[in-house]
Amino acid sequence: MVKGMGKNKKTFSGFARGFKFEPSAERYLRAAINGGSRVGVACSGGADSVFLLFWILSFCGAKNLKNIKVLHFNHKARANAEKDEEFVRKLCSDLGVEFVHGKAESVPEKLSEDEFRKMRMRFFIESSCNLRLSCIAQGHHCGDVAETIVMRLARGAGLDGLCAPKAVSNLGGAVFVRPMLAIKKSEIIEALKKDEIAWREDESNAEPKFFRNKIRNILIPQIREISPGDFEKSALRSHNLLSEDADFINSCLERELDSANPGWKAGSPMRLTETVLKYPALLRRAVMRFLAAEGVLDELRSGAADAILERILNKGSTFKSSAGSGIFFCFDASSKSISLERMVEDFEISLKIGKNTLPGGVLSVKKIRISPARLDALKSGDNDDSKCAYIDISAVGNLADGSLFARNKRDGDSYIPLGSKSEKRLKDIFIAKKIPSAKRNSIPLVCNKRGRILWGVGLPPCDDFKLSNSAVAIELTYAPFQC
Numbered sequence: 001m002v003k004g005m006g007k008n009k010k011t012f013s014g015f016a017r018g019f020k021f022e023p024s025a026e027r028y029l030r031a032a033i034n035g036g037s038r039v040g041v042a043c044s045g046g047a048d049s050v051f052l053l054f055w056i057l058s059f060c061g062a063k064n065l066k067n068i069k070v071l072h073f074n075h076k077a078r079a080n081a082e083k084d085e086e087f088v089r090k091l092c093s094d095l096g097v098e099f100v101h102g103k104a105e106s107v108p109e110k111l112s113e114d115e116f117r118k119m120r121m122r123f124f125i126e127s128s129c130n131l132r133l134s135c136i137a138q139g140h141h142c143g144d145v146a147e148t149i150v151m152r153l154a155r156g157a158g159l160d161g162l163c164a165p166k167a168v169s170n171l172g173g174a175v176f177v178r179p180m181l182a183i184k185k186s187e188i189i190e191a192l193k194k195d196e197i198a199w200r201e202d203e204s205n206a207e208p209k210f211f212r213n214k215i216r217n218i219l220i221p222q223i224r225e226i227s228p229g230d231f232e233k234s235a236l237r238s239h240n241l242l243s244e245d246a247d248f249i250n251s252c253l254e255r256e257l258d259s260a261n262p263g264w265k266a267g268s269p270m271r272l273t274e275t276v277l278k279y280p281a282l283l284r285r286a287v288m289r290f291l292a293a294e295g296v297l298d299e300l301r302s303g304a305a306d307a308i309l310e311r312i313l314n315k316g317s318t319f320k321s322s323a324g325s326g327i328f329f330c331f332d333a334s335s336k337s338i339s340l341e342r343m344v345e346d347f348e349i350s351l352k353i354g355k356n357t358l359p360g361g362v363l364s365v366k367k368i369r370i371s372p373a374r375l376d377a378l379k380s381g382d383n384d385d386s387k388c389a390y391i392d393i394s395a396v397g398n399l400a401d402g403s404l405f406a407r408n409k410r411d412g413d414s415y416i417p418l419g420s421k422s423e424k425r426l427k428d429i430f431i432a433k434k435i436p437s438a439k440r441n442s443i444p445l446v447c448n449k450r451g452r453i454l455w456g457v458g459l460p461p462c463d464d465f466k467l468s469n470s471a472v473a474i475e476l477t478y479a480p481f482q483c
Contacts, residue, residue, distance in 0.1 A: 048139035
């Protein structure tokens, strides 16, 4: 398979000497290896990933071989997939590095580039977490950069889309480094042949049904013929220049968002500064970053992002717009914030004494005895209404299974909140509490059999049923599901 190869570290020395690797990716990779961290190497068995593996072994040193984890994913979509896996397994055995493999659970029903990529990336991200990898090296080369630019242009990509693949990127908590972006495919093949290193050919690369294959095998050869220079190298230069601009714009955006949203977490509204609202380049990135953090970017309807941006820029007024899949994008002009509202079906659940599972969490119902000292403390406001409420036993008479029920809001809901002398609309209480509209429909409201609202999670309990001097009370505790 590999002429003259064994586990002797001297065998690797000198491989790919003289090649120009991407500086930031190479620095990251060498620092991780020299620091004794574990590093993953994505290896399909093809020429690019085999070249990458041998180059890494040329400088990692014998003491660090144990930290090199070769990651191979079998899509089960090709006749030779099992042979590819066996090739990489045998190669790892010969080189003295650990072979880590993953497989598709079944043969994919739909053969698509996007689906294959998602399957691989899930495996890589899981491996990064399970093996505690500092980074995962991938063998993308100069030709991949050119193909990606052409593909993205055909699909109407923006600046960030044209900067892919990036030399160093983070996805799902895993760091990916791509040190071979400046190297041409022909140079990779020549180096492997020179050292008589074998690799596997993926026969699906010639199949015309995949979009990338059409770009690679039909369009780019024609571009090469009419191009006055080296198309791949020219595409790489454009890629690098565009990346510089994108990095600057994204750094400006980060400063703006950090200043307006200290400690921001997904699930909360994101405030937008005047500067972000002024420039479409910043606003688009803010919206896309928000949707990605909320985990709905892939669900977004085609063209929905453009429609959202146009509405914010041209109208600037508060609105709620459907983004598909039961998701609504909300813009609040008064607070200059964006949020998401997920369509929640109306629910009404009879409660038993003990734990009750609701759509968003678990509600516990207890009948408790309260000491005079604790009663005084609770009457003085010593309680967190977002988690727990204490209701006078008179709200139900005799607490039993079915005495209470939980539901979400209905139009016209109102009650007398603790400390108030008059009834208030639930909508006005939500606004006063600054509860985002996106969350209001999922907040559980606890009611008695007469339909009176006793407590809403995050809201004050009903004043009509505040604690009296009775030693017995109803304790309601809510714990939301952790995502």
